[in-house]
Amino acid sequence: MHLSGSTRNLVLVGFMGSGKSSVGREIARRWGYRFLDTDSVIRQKHSKSILEIFESQGEPFFRDQEHLALCELQGSVDCVIATGGGIVLQPRNYPLLHTLGIIVWLTATEEFIWERVSRNRKRPLLQTANPRGTISHLISLRNPLYESVADITVETSGLTHEEVANRVAAAVKLWAPGRRENGH
Numbered sequence: 691m692h693l694s695g696s697t698r699n700l701v702l703v704g705f706m707g708s709g710k711s712s713v714g715r716e717i718a719r720r721w722g723y724r725f726l727d728t729d730s731v732i733r734q735k736h737s738k739s740i741l742e743i744f745e746s747q748g749e750p751f752f753r754d755q756e757h758l759a760l761c762e763l764q765g766s767v768d769c770v771i772a773t774g775g776g777i778v779l780q781p782r783n784y785p786l787l788h789t790l791g792i793i794v795w796l797t798a799t800e801e802f803i804w805e806r807v808s809r810n811r812k813r814p815l816l817q818t819a820n821p822r823g824t825i826s827h828l829i830s831l832r833n834p835l836y837e838s839v840a841d842i843t844v845e846t847s848g849l850t851h852e853e854v855a856n857r858v859a860a861a862v863k864l865w866a867p868g869r870r871e872n873g874h
């Protein structure tokens with residue numbers, strides 16, 4: 691598979707637990723692309739987990755690092771790039787995401803998100819008294835942002851990573867790069 695023209699990479703956005711890393715790895719494997727992930731770029735640079743970075747340096751520092759990671763990824767080609775769930779919080783990230791490539795939003799119902807994220811307790815934003823309520827609140831704030839930045843939306847609830855990868859690949863094949871300029 692080769693993305694054409696200015697569409698040089700596949701960029702995955704979506705809430706925590708939407709499967710960006712697993713699906714991204716699967717697509718990269720199928721297409722012979724490199725898999726990259728903004729959280730890993732940050733983790734490696736600081737030799738710390740994301741939770742440790744939030745705890746020691748705070749969220750604003752992490753958000754700056756996230757923006758910096760996107761800047762550093764500019765110029766990449768033939769990559770599948772998974773982004774942290776909060777990448778859409780900073781409008782300065784939008785042009786960077788768009789220049790990287792085609793943006794796919796992996797969406798899921800709140801129930802499926804909860805089922806997936808409740809297995810892993812290391813997410814800094816969910817260290818609250820009521821993580822389920824936090825998820826609900828964050829989803830309602832963020833879904834309009836994912837929607838506004840995405841070229842393609844893929845529903846993932848109840849699907850395996852392989853099934854989601856199939857859907858993404860099919861949707862990307864049908865997507866014409868000119869559509870973004872024409873306002874979808």
Ligand code: S3P
Nearest residue numbers: 705706707729740774775776814
């Ligand atoms: C965050 C999502 C996390 C990570 C950080 C903040 C968010 O990435 O970047 O904990 O604000 O939603 P995943 O979406 O890969 O869990």
